[in-house]
Amino acid sequence: MSARSTTTVDYRPKAGEIPTEPGVYRFSDDTGRVLYVGKAKNLRARLSNYFAPLHTLHQRTRHMVTHATNVQWTTVGSEFEALQLEYTWIKEFSPPYNVKFRDDKTYPYLVVTLGDEAPRVMVTRNRRIPGARYFGPYPKIWAVRETIEQMVRAFPIRTCSDSSYKRAMETGRPCFPGQIGRCGGPCSMKVSVAEHRAIVDQFVAFMASPDPRMISRLQAEMKAASAALEFERAADLRDRVSALENVLESSAVVLSDTVEADVFGIEHDELAAAVQQFRVRGGRVRGVRSWVVDKEIDVGLGELVDSVLQSAYDDGEPPPREIIVPELPDDSDALEQLLSQIRGRGSVHLRAAQRGDKAALLQTATLNAKQALALYKTRRSADYVSRSQALTDLQEALGLADAPLRMECYDVSHLSGTNIVASMVVFEDGLARKDQYRRFNVADSTDDTESLYQVLSRRLSYLDKSAEEQAKLDRLVGADPQDILGDDAGETAGEELAELESELEEGDDLDELGAAPRKPGKFSYRPNLLIVDGGQPQVQAAARAMRDSGIEGIQICGIAKRLEEIWLPDNDYPVILPRNSEALFMIQRIRDEAHRFAITHQRSRRKRDITSVLSEIPGLGPARVRDLLRHFGSVAKLKKATVEEIMEVKGVGPTTAQTVYERLRS
Numbered sequence: 001m002s003a004r005s006t007t008t009v010d011y012r013p014k015a016g017e018i019p020t021e022p023g024v025y026r027f028s029d030d031t032g033r034v035l036y037v038g039k040a041k042n043l044r045a046r047l048s049n050y051f052a053p054l055h056t057l058h059q060r061t062r063h064m065v066t067h068a069t070n071v072q073w074t075t076v077g078s079e080f081e082a083l084q085l086e087y088t089w090i091k092e093f094s095p096p097y098n099v100k101f102r103d104d105k106t107y108p109y110l111v112v113t114l115g116d117e118a119p120r121v122m123v124t125r126n127r128r129i130p131g132a133r134y135f136g137p138y139p140k141i142w143a144v145r146e147t148i149e150q151m152v153r154a155f156p157i158r159t160c161s162d163s164s165y166k167r168a169m170e171t172g173r174p175c176f177p178g179q180i181g182r183c184g185g186p187c188s189m190k191v192s193v194a195e196h197r198a199i200v201d202q203f204v205a206f207m208a209s210p211d212p213r214m215i216s217r218l219q220a221e222m223k224a225a226s227a228a229l230e231f232e233r234a235a236d237l238r239d240r241v242s243a244l245e246n247v248l249e250s251s252a253v254v255l256s257d258t259v260e261a262d263v264f265g266i267e268h269d270e271l272a273a274a275v276q277q278f279r280v281r282g283g284r285v286r287g288v289r290s291w292v293v294d295k296e297i298d299v300g301l302g303e304l305v306d307s308v309l310q311s312a313y314d315d316g317e318p319p320p321r322e323i324i325v326p327e328l329p330d331d332s333d334a335l336e337q338l339l340s341q342i343r344g345r346g347s348v349h350l351r352a353a354q355r356g357d358k359a360a361l362l363q364t365a366t367l368n369a370k371q372a373l374a375l376y377k378t379r380r381s382a383d384y385v386s387r388s389q390a391l392t393d394l395q396e397a398l399g400l401a402d403a404p405l406r407m408e409c410y411d412v413s414h415l416s417g418t419n420i421v422a423s424m425v426v427f428e429d430g431l432a433r434k435d436q437y438r439r440f441n442v443a444d445s446t447d448d449t450e451s452l453y454q455v456l457s458r459r460l461s462y463l464d465k466s467a468e469e470q471a472k473l474d475r476l477v478g479a480d481p482q483d484i485l486g487d488d489a490g491e492t493a494g495e496e497l498a499e500l501e502s503e504l505e506e507g508d509d510l511d512e513l514g515a516a517p518r519k520p521g522k523f524s525y526r527p528n529l530l531i532v533d534g535g536q537p538q539v540q541a542a543a544r545a546m547r548d549s550g551i552e553g554i555q556i557c558g559i560a561k562r563l564e565e566i567w568l569p570d571n572d573y574p575v576i577l578p579r580n581s582e583a584l585f586m587i588q589r590i591r592d593e594a595h596r597f598a599i600t601h602q603r604s605r606r607k608r609d610i611t612s613v614l615s616e617i618p619g620l621g622p623a624r625v626r627d628l629l630r631h632f633g634s635v636a637k638l639k640k641a642t643v644e645e646i647m648e649v650k651g652v653g654p655t656t657a658q659t660v661y662e663r664l665r666s
Contacts, residue, residue, distance in 0.1 A: 009065055012051040017378060018044040019371050023075040024085045026093070027068035034093035035068050039082040043073050064097045074288050075371060077364050088284045110135040110147060112157075112204055118165060118185045118193055119200045120158045121148055135207050154240040155203040156184025157196065215241055259283045261322040263358070264312070265365025267373045268304055269592075271564070271585055274373035275308050276365045281320070285361075290368065292376045302329040309335060309350075318343045324362050328352045381589055386582050387430030393583035394529070397575055398568065400555055404529035405429055408459075409590045410542075411533040412442070412451045413598035420445055422455040423598035426527075427590050436525075439601045449541035452532055456545035463526055463551055527554060533591050535560035535574075536567050543569035559591050617663055619656045627651065628660070639664050 023043045027036045027050075040046030050057075050065050057065065076082050089095075113120045115131025123145060127134065152159060160168075160175040160183045168175040168187035178188030186193050206214060222237035265276040277289040306329040313319050319339045329335060332350050339348040353359035380386055391403040398404075407427045414420040420442040426433040440458065445451040530546075532538045539558040546556060557575075558567040564584060565574035577584040620628075631649045632638040638646075646657035 007053045008051050009054075009068075011068070011070055013047075013071065014378075015044060015048065017375050018047055018073070019075050020044045021075040021367070022077070022079045022082045023073050024082050024089060025071060025073040026089060026095070027064060027097075028070050028072070029067055030069045034089070034095050036064055036095050036097040037086055037089045037093065039079075039086040041079045041082070043075065047071065047073070075364070075368050077360065077367075081364070085285055110207070112200065112207075114200070114204070116162075118158050118187070118196055120160070120162070120165070120185070121152065121203070122159070123148065133204055151203060151207070152182075152184065153242075155199050155206070157200050157203055158185025158187065159183045160185065160187060259322070259358075260320040261324055261358070262312075262320050263324040263361050263365050264305070264308060264326070265362060265367070265369040266301065266304060266308065266326055267366060267369040268301070269373070269588070271588060272373060272376065273304055273308075274369040274376060275312075276369040276372060277312060278361060278365050279320075280361070288368075290372050292372060301327045305329050306331065306335060309339065313339070313342055319348050321346055322349050322351060324351050324353050324358050326352065326362065326366060377585075377589060380585065381430065387586070390582035390586040391430060393577070393581055394586070397566070397577060397583060398529070398555055398557060400528070402528065404527075404555070406525060406527045407529045407531060407590060408527040409531040409533070409594040410452060410455060411591070411594040411598040412448045412455070413595075413601070414451075420451055421598060421601045422451060423594050423601060424455075424459065425590065425594045425597055427586075430586060432593060437597060439597070448534065449537050452534075452538055453541045453545045456530070456542050457549060460545060460549035460551050463549075530554055530556045531587065531590060531594075532556070532558045533561075533594060534558050535565070539567045539569050559587050561591075564588065617656065617659050619653075620660070624649070624651050 020042050022039075022041050024037065024039050025043060025047060026034050026038075028034050038046070050061065050071075054062055054066070074085065076085055108123050108125055109127070111122060111124050111129060112133045112135075113122075113129060113131070114133050115129075148159070158165065160177045164175040164177070165185060165187045168178070168189075172189070174189045175183055175185075175187040177183035178185070178190070184191065184196070184199070186196050191199070202214075218237050218241050222234050222241065225231075225234040225237060259280055260282070261280045263278040263280060265278075267274050272292060274292045275290060278285050279289070305325045305327055309323065309325070319342060321343075323339070328350055336348055336350055339350075340346070351358070353362050391405070394400070395403045405428060409425050409427075410422060412420065412422045422440040422442060424438040424440070426436040438459075440455045442451045442454055445454060530542060532542050535558055539556060542556045542558070546552075546554065556569055559565070560567065560574070564577075566577060566587065567574050577587070627649050628638060628646070632641060641661075643654070643657045643661045646652055646660055647654060652660070
């Protein structure tokens with residue numbers, strides 16, 4: 001082991017590489033054998049426990065992590081899906097360190113004894129009950145009991161034992177669970193055998209295929225009962241609706257036992273694509289395969305699906321009967337014939353799932369592909385050799401005297417010409433310097449080129465300040481506004497800060513970026529290369545700002561999104577970098593980071609604006625403003641809401657709702 005491994009293991013991934021979503025992780029050794037499978041609601045938080053200093057770990061845990069050489073993870077949509085996938089992989093790989101699952105027992109099922117006179121719902125490990133309908137399996141017994149508890153509230157069916165049922169029916173006295181409201185069978189003396197069978201059928205139908213329309217029907221019945229003054233029945237229906245809403249979420253990991261399919265999630269950009277393949281056999285995810293490829297040419301999603309499927313079955317494993325993809329290629333019929341030939345028996349069908357369990361599983365696979373692509377970019381950007389090659393290639397391609405060790409990239413964002421903002425991101429030695437990011441507000445502008453001219457003029461003006469002016473700027477920028485404008489601050493300091501804020505809005509979003517507070521003076525650092533998001537018009541605007549500022553010796557370029565072309569101010573034709581070059585990868589990453597930072601700021605401005613508008617309405621305090629936004633989910637939905645819909649928010653009366661409606665449309 002290396003010196004670092006004396007405190008932890010060498011294969012420890014960086015914290016930022018591990019997603020924070022729910023998922024399942026597996027440790028494996030150098031032979032590929034899976035040693036341990038676990039689940040987590042937050043993968044990053046859980047895996048960090050395994051990579052604590054070795055002497056702090058439990059002996060068994062330390063033994064496992066030191067024998068492992070690799071850790072992998074797969075994200076899912078919910079904690080329940082993580083439970084299901086954990087079960088599947090433990091049964092598949094039989095990991096030696098999963099001791100609690102290595103007994104002779106099978107996993108628990110939820111079962112409905114349809115062969116009985118009055119069917120009963122219960123937890124069992126017995127798969128041989130005649131005429132029974134099984135649901136599951138569930139990795140944890142508490143999960144199946146919790147499901148039964150919620151479902152029985154919606155569909156009150158029998159839960160008591162056979163002996164209790166027999167005794168109750170013979171004596172005419174309710175069974176004990178029925179006396180305390182825990183059993184809804186005929187033994188509770190509340191329903192007949194026929195009525196109970198109808199409720200059982202509803203129970204089984206909902207468990208087999210949860211249908212949201214059932215909730216709508218129950219809500220309609222509840223309103224009708226309330227209108228007829230049948231309040232007790234309305235309350236019972238209300239409880240059933242609430243219970244169904246709690247169990248409506250279905251697992252995307254476990255499908256019907258007859259499903260044999262491969263699900264391909266694909267995430268791509270102009271330069272690379274990540275593929276996540278879920279192999280579903282017998283309704284369960286039996287294997288996961290992922291890979292990332294560089295795109296030599298820019299192809300659409302359909303063409304990408306075509307090339308992925310042609311190469312996915314080179315390992316000798318035949319394709320299944322059904323393949324789920326995010327988009328059907330143009331030649332899907334021919335591709336089906338080719339895959340059917342590879343399969344050898346039966347035909348293969350391509351599907352682009354739009355709804356249901358398969359669409360949910362496709363969404364999960366796509367989420368994993370998205371994270372794999374982000375991880376690939378992060379690791380590629382962090383590689384010293386790749387960064388050095390990218391800077392050297394940029395120097396040669398752009399004709400620079402030296403490698404661009406400090407690069408600044410600018411992007412403009414707005415909403416239909418309003419809330420115009422711009423971002424500045426900084427990369428030094430090929431790595432992001434988030435503590436030096438800046439955000440700009442643009443009060444008035446005709447278009448993006450004019451906005452870029454204003455922003456760059458303001459930024460370049462800081463490169464031409466005298467030493468005394470720069471020291472004054474550093475003091476103001478480095479201080480907290482509350483410190484400057486506090487009780488002891490004089491009018492001079494306030495005027496200086498106001499003058500400063502009129503030129504620049506500070507851009508460190510510490511909550512979002514996790515960056516340390518900025519050191520004074522960084523804004524005056526001179527870049528080697530200025531990059532703008534756009535083509536020749538944006539580059540010309542940047543060059544005009546450079547000329548008007550009297551600044552020389554800084555190279556300017558722009559990157560156009562459509563073909564990833566690099567434009568220079570004095571060239572009529574763009575510079576075309578190889579699509580798989582490290583230089584183009586770095587330029588694209590800087591552009592994407594500037595775009596992300598601008599969009600984030602623009603959205604926060606919109607939210608701030610609508611909050612300030614609502615807070616000016618009499619009767620709406622901060623709490624009710626939050627309730628309004630939380631109730632509708634977005635500003636767009638709130639603006640479309642009627643007065644009656646606004647009145648549904650707690651604490652908002654007719655007058656206030658009318659005022660909100662009129663104010664948002666004024």
